Amino acid sequence: MTDAPLQTVTNAARLLKAFLTREESLGVSELARRLGLGKSAVHRLLTTLATEGLVEQDPATGGYRLGLVVFELGEAVRVHMDLHAAAGSVLAHLREETGESAQVGMLDGHDVVYVDRLESSHALRLFTETGRRVPVHCTSSGKVLMAFASEPVRERFLATASLTRHTPQTITDPDEMRRALGTVRARGWADAVDEREIGIASLAAPIRDRHGAVVAAIGIGAPVSRFRAMPRKRLARVVVEAGEAVSRRLGWSEDVMSLQKES
Amino acid sequence: MTDAPLQTVTNAARLLKAFLTREESLGVSELARRLGLGKSAVHRLLTTLATEGLVEQDPATGGYRLGLVVFELGEAVRVHMDLHAAAGSVLAHLREETGESAQVGMLDGHDVVYVDRLESSHALRLFTETGRRVPVHCTSSGKVLMAFASEPVRERFLATASLTRHTPQTITDPDEMRRALGTVRARGWADAVDEREIGIASLAAPIRDRHGAVVAAIGIGAPVSRFRAMPRKRLARVVVEAGEAVSRRLGWSEDVMSLQKES
DNA sequence: ACCGTCGTTCCGTAAAGCGGAACGCACTGT
DNA sequence: ACAGTGCGTTCCGCTTTACGGAACGACGGT
Known part of the structure; x- marks a missing residue:
């Protein structure tokens, strides 16, 4: 370089x-x-x-x-993604449980790329195409990925990323974002309501590989109307458990968590 | 060039x-x-x-x-493929009808690239990954695509392609291949039994775009044992009808066939 | 018959990328 | 401990390469 x-x-x-x-x-x-x-x-x-x-x-x-x-070539990329195999049935379960579109995203630079998805069967649904790129700072998946990224990556993001305003709810201040990411890290999930586009809400949780590193995020997206109607606490638990289910399939086990300090 | x-x-x-x-x-x-x-x-x-x-x-x-x-980028390619949208439910129907893995392939040079697939639910099933490249001359999809390709493309293929032998059943003689493709063109579908790999059989039919040009092939693949047990005629009809169903969704209608001479 | 635009081709010159060698590092087997 | 071997990376000079600009033939509106 x-x-x-x-x-x-x-x-x-x-x-x-x-x-x-x-x-x-x-x-x-x-x-x-x-x-x-x-x-x-x-x-x-x-x-x-x-x-x-x-x-x-x-x-x-x-x-x-x-x-x-x-x-x-694009299909060959899925290989680094045991993810693709691991997430399939979990996505189906998540959609069934919530009735909403479910998706898996990975971090690439200052963006999230959706690598897998399953759409809601509601008439009014969120369209998420695989291969689409969305900003980190105004999506629940993005906030999860950045919250659990290594500190240098995160600080670099906060220092250099332009937190573009998309709606009045978008977080545009780096310090506020840092606080928000801290909250996400503490409670283990993120949400985003009206932050990227008015009327859209999402909630996401981390997926870990066998070393415990957060490599992807799994979440659901829905119209704000239906989202508000769902008990937030239960929804968060369902999504977090989905993330843990995929993580286990990738060889992660919670026991080794305590061993994980900086390398 | x-x-x-x-x-x-x-x-x-x-x-x-x-x-x-x-x-x-x-x-x-x-x-x-x-x-x-x-x-x-x-x-x-x-x-x-x-x-x-x-x-x-x-x-x-x-x-x-x-x-x-x-x-x-790979996902962006799917766009030239209304195919992806058009084939989805037809593939599902085809798998249900036959119980076997179903796939859609496109021609690229002397190869077929699978762009969509749905796997059999049998324990013994054909694995076909999207993005995989297979030879033209020993697959049913390949034979369909080449049979309905333009004559220059076809003759070029017969003249320059190396018809590599994979099994005793592989067609390796260009003249024999030319005759086989004629048969495929006449009856509207192709099969391949033990031609690429011993124990594997497949049957495919063309998919046409709105101009009547064959842009892809749809077909099923199965272990030879189960394949032999199925009445060939009925199977061919099911696959051909699947191809026609996808073609119709792409805007093709049989009526204009007669208008189609060389442009 | 005119223009505008398309994709393609040609050419001289400036700069860009190649190979080869050297460096620092992490392992490995002694 | 210690060479030894592989890695990814860096540097540099010479030749090649790939760029811009202009010109060409074909099309399609007007």
């Missing part, structure tokens, strides 16, 4: 990320504009990536889109 | 693909060996990709693995 990053590779990576907008297909000129590069550079990048199968060209329109190799 | 591909980007792409082996994590030296590059080059590639989030370093072992951004 002390080295200057490879410019061309960086461009290629940015190019790929441009497709995260999930548009049907993107043209050379359009991409060149968004990336601030010359058309020829983008075209060369695209043809190169195409020979590797990372992107493909729509023969009809001439535009480009992500290739199936990217899909393959 | 007439241009010489960007070497650095090609290296980066190959580097990413090295992770398709789904190993927990890979080290700099190991990757350098596999790619035939210098350690320093690989290291620079990795750190660059890491700053973009495409890979991440395991702080404990120093090794690298794919990052969550790759997972995001």
